[in-house]
Amino acid sequence: MIPSLVQSLASPARRERPSLRALFVIPSLRMGGAERVFATLLNEFSATDIDLHLAVLQREGMYFDTLSPRVTVHDLSVRRAVHSFPRLQRLASRLRPDVVLSTSLRMNLAVTLLKPLLPAATRIVIREVTALEALLGKGLRAACIRQLARIGYRRADAVVCQSALLAAELQASCGTASERMCVIHNPVDFAAVAARSRQGNPYAGAGPGPHIVAVGRLEPAKGIDRLLNAFPRLVQRRPGAQLWLVGDGRESGRLAEQADSLGVRERVRFAGMQTNPYPWMKHADLLVLPSRREGMPNTLLEAIACESPVVVLDHPGGSREVMRLTGQEERVVDELAAWDDGWFDRPSPAVLQHARDHFGLEMIVEQYRQVLSGTQMTQI
Numbered sequence: 024m025i026p027s028l029v030q031s032l033a034s035p036a037r038r039e040r041p042s043l044r045a046l047f048v049i050p051s052l053r054m055g056g057a058e059r060v061f062a063t064l065l066n067e068f069s070a071t072d073i074d075l076h077l078a079v080l081q082r083e084g085m086y087f088d089t090l091s092p093r094v095t096v097h098d099l100s101v102r103r104a105v106h107s108f109p110r111l112q113r114l115a116s117r118l119r120p121d122v123v124l125s126t127s128l129r130m131n132l133a134v135t136l137l138k139p140l141l142p143a144a145t146r147i148v149i150r151e152v153t154a155l156e157a158l159l160g161k162g163l164r165a166a167c168i169r170q171l172a173r174i175g176y177r178r179a180d181a182v183v184c185q186s187a188l189l190a191a192e193l194q195a196s197c198g199t200a201s202e203r204m205c206v207i208h209n210p211v212d213f214a215a216v217a218a219r220s221r222q223g224n225p226y227a228g229a230g231p232g233p234h235i236v237a238v239g240r241l242e243p244a245k246g247i248d249r250l251l252n253a254f255p256r257l258v259q260r261r262p263g264a265q266l267w268l269v270g271d272g273r274e275s276g277r278l279a280e281q282a283d284s285l286g287v288r289e290r291v292r293f294a295g296m297q298t299n300p301y302p303w304m305k306h307a308d309l310l311v312l313p314s315r316r317e318g319m320p321n322t323l324l325e326a327i328a329c330e331s332p333v334v335v336l337d338h339p340g341g342s343r344e345v346m347r348l349t350g351q352e353e354r355v356v357d358e359l360a361a362w363d364d365g366w367f368d369r370p371s372p373a374v375l376q377h378a379r380d381h382f383g384l385e386m387i388v389e390q391y392r393q394v395l396s397g398t399q400m401t402q403i
Contacts, residue, residue, distance in 0.1 A: 045395055051081050078114060079096065184207075254291070304326045328378060350373060
């Protein structure tokens with residue numbers, strides 16, 4: 024078993040001097056998967072003797088409310104990553120961190136392109152969440168950014184990817200050497216998710232169901248329109264069916280119009296963003312992930328932690344990897360209209376155990392610690 028970080032790093036003998044000074048770089052701590060992962064890592068590392076610093080373009084976002092006071096925050100006070108170059112360079116020159124960890128394409132570009140101006144001993148670790156081809160699309164601007172990524176990403180000492188598929192795609196598009204790439208999945212605090220999932224049944228008194236839920240931003244990439252198109256077929260088979268959309272976004276109005284045109288508007292519930300979505304997952308009869316692409320979907324991981332029945336409408340990214348690792352690959356489907364009765368079966372205890380084995384918080388944090396310290400890296 025991997026030793027806990029408190030055991031391995033926080034002994035009294037090592038409290039006198041930080042073993043590592045780490046600078047985390049991210050645009051903000053607004054709601055999102057990357058933001059949640061960074062906040063989780065920082066809070067877990069705060070129990071160790073690592074000297075933690077966080078640089079953000081703007082000090083905004085819900086995860087600042089949860090951030091440990093042992094993390095020193097540096098607000099760069101710029102709106103775009105390209106404008107952060109001089110301030111980020113001055114900050115790194117002053118802090119002289121042992122390692123910089125950045126995430127998101129533009130922040131990764133800023134950090135890697137700045138490497139020649141950073142202290143020579145500083146290691147650069149970048150975390151990528153989306154394949155560049157899917158993210159950038161086509162056109163001259165996309166081609167220019169892609170070329171910058173090829174130059175910049177080769178300067179990174181380590182490239183962390185959320186899934187094996189993403190690592191392979193990034194290696195092909197950027198030419199990054201495989202020995203500097205590794206796969207680290209997103210962490211799940213299973214105990215915390217389970218505790219928060221017990222805070223009441225949001226579907227109580229809302230009818231017999233089945234209650235279908237989708238959790239995430241209401242944006243095109245999340246594919247809620249694909250779920251809506253299939254939903255009338257379920258209503259035909261199960262007249263009590265209701266669809267609950269937990270999240271908000273710019274597509275809410277268009278999705279309401281789509282539901283109306285399909286004749287199911289009264290059965291589609293827009294629940295809005297929930298600070299605690301876990302009861303919605305735990306008590307749902309089925310959680311559907313209809314995304315068009317995903318890096319490593321936290322929603323899917325957390326639904327599995329809630330022991331929810333899940334089904335995934337197939338898409339590029341790490342979702343199939345999650346389902347394979349948890350023994351549920353047969354629940355990745357090409358279309359939803361069948362609404363197979365087996366989809367509503369609750370998962371076996373083995374599914375939760377597989378999830379713990381591959382996505383447990385302590386294990387993932389230890390993997391990041393090894394990459395940040397440069398002591399060990401599990402290569403692709």
